[in-house]
Amino acid sequence: MVKSLRGRWLAWLAALLAAVLGGFGLALYAESRKARFDEVDAELLAAARVLEGSMRPFSGPASDRPLSPPPFKGKDKGKGPPPLPPQELDRERMIRGLGLPRAFRDRYPDIEVPPYFAVWNADGHRLKAMGDAPDERPEEPNIEDTYYHYHRPGRHEVVVLGPNRAIILVGRSVERELAQLHSLAWRITLTGLAIFGVGLLGGWWVAGRAIRPIAAMNETAAGITADNWSRRMEVAGAPTELAGLAGAVNTMLDRLEAGFVQQVRFTADASHELRTPLAVMMSHLELARTQPRSAEEYQQTLATCERAARRMKSLTDGLLTLARVDSGKLELAAESVDLHDVAEEAIALLTRLAEDHRVTVTLAGDAAPAQGDADRLTQVAVNLISNAIHYNRPGGTVTVTTGMADNSAVMTITDTGVGIAAESLPHVFERFFRADASRARDRGGNGLGLAISRGIVEAHGGNIEVRSTLGAGSTFTVSVPGARDGGPPNDES
Ligand code: ADP
Numbered sequence: 001m002v003k004s005l006r007g008r009w010l011a012w013l014a015a016l017l018a019a020v021l022g023g024f025g026l027a028l029y030a031e032s033r034k035a036r037f038d039e040v041d042a043e044l045l046a047a048a049r050v051l052e053g054s055m056r057p058f059s060g061p062a063s064d065r066p067l068s069p070p071p072f073k074g075k076d077k078g079k080g081p082p083p084l085p086p087q088e089l090d091r092e093r094m095i096r097g098l099g100l101p102r103a104f105r106d107r108y109p110d111i112e113v114p115p116y117f118a119v120w121n122a123d124g125h126r127l128k129a130m131g132d133a134p135d136e137r138p139e140e141p142n143i144e145d146t147y148y149h150y151h152r153p154g155r156h157e158v159v160v161l162g163p164n165r166a167i168i169l170v171g172r173s174v175e176r177e178l179a180q181l182h183s184l185a186w187r188i189t190l191t192g193l194a195i196f197g198v199g200l201l202g203g204w205w206v207a208g209r210a211i212r213p214i215a216a217m218n219e220t221a222a223g224i225t226a227d228n229w230s231r232r233m234e235v236a237g238a239p240t241e242l243a244g245l246a247g248a249v250n251t252m253l254d255r256l257e258a259g260f261v262q263q264v265r266f267t268a269d270a271s272h273e274l275r276t277p278l279a280v281m282m283s284h285l286e287l288a289r290t291q292p293r294s295a296e297e298y299q300q301t302l303a304t305c306e307r308a309a310r311r312m313k314s315l316t317d318g319l320l321t322l323a324r325v326d327s328g329k330l331e332l333a334a335e336s337v338d339l340h341d342v343a344e345e346a347i348a349l350l351t352r353l354a355e356d357h358r359v360t361v362t363l364a365g366d367a368a369p370a371q372g373d374a375d376r377l378t379q380v381a382v383n384l385i386s387n388a389i390h391y392n393r394p395g396g397t398v399t400v401t402t403g404m405a406d407n408s409a410v411m412t413i414t415d416t417g418v419g420i421a422a423e424s425l426p427h428v429f430e431r432f433f434r435a436d437a438s439r440a441r442d443r444g445g446n447g448l449g450l451a452i453s454r455g456i457v458e459a460h461g462g463n464i465e466v467r468s469t470l471g472a473g474s475t476f477t478v479s480v481p482g483a484r485d486g487g488p489p490n491d492e493s
Contacts, residue, residue, distance in 0.1 A: 003320065009210075010204060014196075014203075020193055022192070023206065024249045025189065026190045032153055033181050036181065037174070037177065040156050044137065044145060044157065047117070049148065049309070051117060051119070055119075100221075114172070115171060116130050118130070118133035118168075119135040119166055120166065121164070121167075132155075132171070133169060138150065140159075146361060146433075147160040154173055155172065155174060156171060157169055160173070213239060214242065216234060217246060226260065229260070233249050249429075249469045262430075266431055269431070270319060274312060277311040280304060284305055289478075297395070318446065318448035321452050322451060330456070330459045332459060333370065333374070335371070335373070339368035339381075340367050340383050343385075343400045344363055347363055348386055349382055354398070359389045359415075361385065361388075361397075363402075364401045365402040365403040368410060369409060370481065370482055372480060377456070377460070379452070379456065380456050381413075383452065384453060384476045388413050388474070388476075394416035398414070400412070401414070408479040409481075409483070410479045413475065414473065416473065417473050418471065419468045420468040425466060428450050429466075432451075433446035433447055464479075465477045
């Protein structure tokens with residue numbers, strides 16, 4: 001099995017060329033052979049007609065009687081045939097003197113192989129034979145056709161019905177024609193082979209040119225490494241079919257590069273986020289171990305370590321949830337859930353936080369029934385409302401509204417906080433993104449809340465959007481398919 005594209009293309013070309021040249025050569029040979037032998041047959045028929053013509057003047061009144069000596073009878077036995085009547089004698093003499101007349105040779109002046117002939121009477125007696133004529137009388141042609149051709153190995157013959165149902169056979173050796181055809185067959189074969197060879201060479205060259213852009217693409221692709229994503233396929237100079245492929249590969253490379261960069265940043269961010277609480281824990285533990293401390297100080301150290309451990313747990317839980325979202329393995333319960341109740345519960349959980357930040361949280365709107373995982377949807381509501389409280393100003397408000405819109409259960413969280421800059425808006429759902437890093441860190445956030453919220457909402461078949469004005473506040477809108485639309489698409493519980 002040929003593996004290379006060039007080899008395959010060449011194999012196809014070879015098969016095609018062989019079929020075309022073989023077919024053409026065979027047709028040419030068959031046509032030439034037919035033309036040559038048709039000529040021979042025509043020549044033989046002409047000779048037979050000439051012979052038949054030269055016999056006609058002697059058919060005379062005896063046409064009803066066969067041209068043969070009468071059979072020996074009774075007392076004539078042993079004395080030889082009785083003398084023929086004068087008219088029959090004439091006929092006999094004429095037939096004995098029969099030859100291919102001058103007229104025939106005038107018609108075929110170039111004739112190299114002279115035909116032979118023989119004449120039989122109706123009784124089957126051979127009256128005249130010349131050259132290689134066969135002894136046995138051939139079949140009589142039928143009356144309508146008056147002749148037929150007969151092809152023996154190396155010979156062509158024609159049998160004609162003559163006067164008085166005489167049978168005339170004219171034939172000749174076709175060894176010379178066969179030798180010529182043999183040589184023609186060789187010439188056709190050799191020419192075909194030469195064309196085949198040139199065709200293959202040409203095909204090899206053309207295939208080389210055709211795959212050159214592929215080789216160039218191959219080289220470019222080989223040059224793309226984790227350290228060097230800058231190279232892209234040449235689209236401008238490529239043939240149309242490959243330009244499409246090159247464009248698609250370039251788009252794929254763009255996506256891969258973005259994904260790779262994101263992955264690298266994600267790993268760096270995740271390690272960074274883990275390092276901070278780890279460093280806190282280590283320094284406090286070391287201090288506690290190396291210096292004698294009071295019971296109260298030990299208590300403080302343990303409390304600090306616990307906070308750091310909680311922070312790490314929240315981070316690893318978040319990362320685990322995101323990993324499940326990415327692999328499509330986030331397990332969701334398919335229960336009846338009302339976003340209004342979800343919002344109510346989230347607000348209840350955050351009452352203390354709201355009080356601490358002196359932010360008023362209000363719930364408005366109607367029931368918003370959906371099918372989904374109440375705990376996960378509550379997690380989303382807590383993320384969004386706690387953000388709305390954190391990134392608010394003292395005395396500000398957070399309004400949570402629920403309801404149905406276009407068969408979707410919708411929850412909007414509007415705050416009167418700091419808002420998000422327009423350039424940051426497209427990134428707020430990215431992992432570890434923080435529009436205002438110092439402020440976010442103050443509140444103990446890790447930059448995963450919105451990414452996880454989006455993952456959970458999308459796993460429910462819904463979507464989450466944000467609108468914001470810097471300095472005026474933000475509105476986050478969550479919508480999931482309403483209860484009438486059935487459950488979440490990736491319900492695996
Ligand atoms: P974090 O833990 O930092 O809050 P999130 O994923 O929840 O992580 O939010 C990402 C970033 O989006 C935050 O750091 C903050 O800059 C911005 N953000 C989120 N919600 C709000 C909001 N309601 N008002 C202003 N900025 C917000």
